[in-house]
Amino acid sequence: MPSPSYIVGFFFLLLILGFCMQYTDRLILYRQIKPKLDENYKEQEHCKTLDDGKKKKRALNVLTPWLAPIIWNGTYNITMLDAQHKDTRIGLFVFGVKNIKYTGIKLEEKDKELEHCKTLLYDGNKNATNTLQCKDENHQTIPARNRKRALNVLAPWLAPIIWNGTYNITMLDAQHKDTRIGLFVFGVKKYIRFLLPFLESAERHFMVGHNVTYYVFTDKVNDVVKPKIAEGRILQLHHVAADQRWQDVSMRRMETLTVFTKERMPKEIDYLVCADVDMVFNDHVGVEILGDLVATIHPGYFLSDTKSFPYERRPVSAAYIPHGQGDFYYMAALYGGKVDEIYKLSMACHKGIVEDKKKDIEAIWQEESHLNRYLVYNKPTKILSPEYLWDNNLPNGEYIKRRRFIAVHKNHQEVRN
Known part of the structure; x- marks a missing residue:
């Protein structure tokens, strides 16, 4: 009869073999499903990006659903607007709260542009989501800056140009x-x-x-x-x-x-x-x-x-x-x-x-x-x-x-x- 030490060793060996076989099966299964996992992860990231875009989309347009212009740099012609308002009387109301020390305000003329606004507008229009998407004879989208003025959604003096889809x-x-x-x-x-x-x-x-x-x-x-x-x-x-x-x-x-x-x-x-x-x-x-x-x-x-x-x-x-x-x-x-x-x-x-x-x-x-x-x-x-x-x-x-x-x-x- 084998000694007890041999019996214990034999069972220990079976345990190690079983663990190795289980690990091998899991490894094979992981290798099989890893491409699917990667694809699913990429899809989740893509959906996340789309969701972020939806949150940003409305604010990045140049018209609200009720046709009020959203003012971005380049959406207007300041010369036209200055001429329209040459006789306009304008007030600036400032409210000061107690215990807040006045430190002075220095106004500087700076052109601050966000990265997503680097595409400037041609004659007062931004290449945004609600800008009319126009195609040329080859069915290629015409960039906003090369577009005829009438095909935009804002005039240089910030009047909306009404096309289908620009309003709610x-x-x-x-x-x-x-x-x-x-x-x-x-x-x-x-x-x-x-x-x-x-x-x-x-x-x-x-x-x-x-x-x-x-x-x-x-x-x-x-x-x-x-x-x-x-x-x-x-x-x-x-x-x-x-x-x-x-x-x-x-x-x-x-x-x-x-x-x-x-x-x-x-x-x-x-x-x-x-x-x-x-x-x-x-x-x-x-x-x-x-x-x-x-x-x-x-x-x-x-x-x-x-x-x-x-x-x-x-x-x-x-x-x-x-x-x-x-x-x-x-x-x-x-x-x-x-x-x-x-x-x-x-x-x-x-x-x-x-x-x-x-x-x-x-x-x-x-x-x-x-x-x-x-x-x-x-x-x-x-x-x-x-x-x-x-x-x-x-x-x-x-x-x-x-x-x-x-x-x-x-x-x-x-x-x-």
């Missing part, structure tokens, strides 16, 4: 739940044929759920076919004389606007939107377009350089804009603002039209030329992108993802004559 409509609807909104439109002579489609489309897409008053001006009140109007919306029909020339008809709108925004509209509405009748609303147009003074970039010139804008260049005209001045070319088919601001605009434009008539001249694009003159020296506080004014026959449609207010195709010569 729920927040804005809540802000304007009790706002009274007017829609001003002319439908005279043959243009009355466009009135019903215009109003029907407005009922579907314009300020849905809000209080709206339609101000319709026509020379054929009895011929107007009234659409079904939703609750909280009012249709007003007003007679207006029809001028012989379509150019005079378009310019008469400024005269009518001046009268109504001074006498009647201040009692009835808070904001007024002015639109051409030979258009239809094709998609959502809501309270995101409301502001003190709002203008829409002309869809035919939103990628053009300033020097090619069809401004009135004759110094003799009251609509004259010198070369080197101007920011965008605006179209008179859609603009708006607070009633008192539209009164100032219409009064200035009407005055310019009257001055030109006394000289027996007419601005190159009638009321639109005078509108652009006014907006060069009275900057709009909000600018609408060509999404809000489009013609499906125009080029560069790939930039326009939502076509909200579009031109009706027609024979211009037949309608105007």
Whole structure:
């Protein structure tokens, strides 16, 4: 019989072999799952980075969801802003707490830039998350600094340029739940044929759920076919004389606007939107377009350089804009603002039209030329992108993802004559 010492040694050897086999199995298993563990760790780190980005994202933008500009270095043109505020009176209120010793404050002019802000903005725009992502003909993203000014989301004077995705409509609807909104439109002579489609489309897409008053001006009140109007919306029909020339008809709108925004509209509405009748609303147009003074970039010139804008260049005209001045070319088919601001605009434009008539001249694009003159020296506080004014026959449609207010195709010569 083996001695007890041999038996103990044998069992000790079995114990060591068992431990080694268990360790070997665990080592093999670890080697099998280690790549998965590494992959999972990397995924967790990536998700952590994304979460950090989400926390930072909103503050790193240049617009809040309710369209207030977030000021970063390079988002503005200080020369323009200084000119706007040359007569502004500004106060600085300082509160001193007891037992805090005043040590003096030295103000230094320094350009302090964070690493994540090193990408400077072109003409007042930051290449941030809510900046419009534009593609070139090769489907490559166009950097913000090389982008046309109209494709950004902030003008150099910090007015937001409204593109799809730059706002939170729920927040804005809540802000304007009790706002009274007017829609001003002319439908005279043959243009009355466009009135019903215009109003029907407005009922579907314009300020849905809000209080709206339609101000319709026509020379054929009895011929107007009234659409079904939703609750909280009012249709007003007003007679207006029809001028012989379509150019005079378009310019008469400024005269009518001046009268109504001074006498009647201040009692009835808070904001007024002015639109051409030979258009239809094709998609959502809501309270995101409301502001003190709002203008829409002309869809035919939103990628053009300033020097090619069809401004009135004759110094003799009251609509004259010198070369080197101007920011965008605006179209008179859609603009708006607070009633008192539209009164100032219409009064200035009407005055310019009257001055030109006394000289027996007419601005190159009638009321639109005078509108652009006014907006060069009275900057709009909000600018609408060509999404809000489009013609499906125009080029560069790939930039326009939502076509909200579009031109009706027609024979211009037949309608105007």
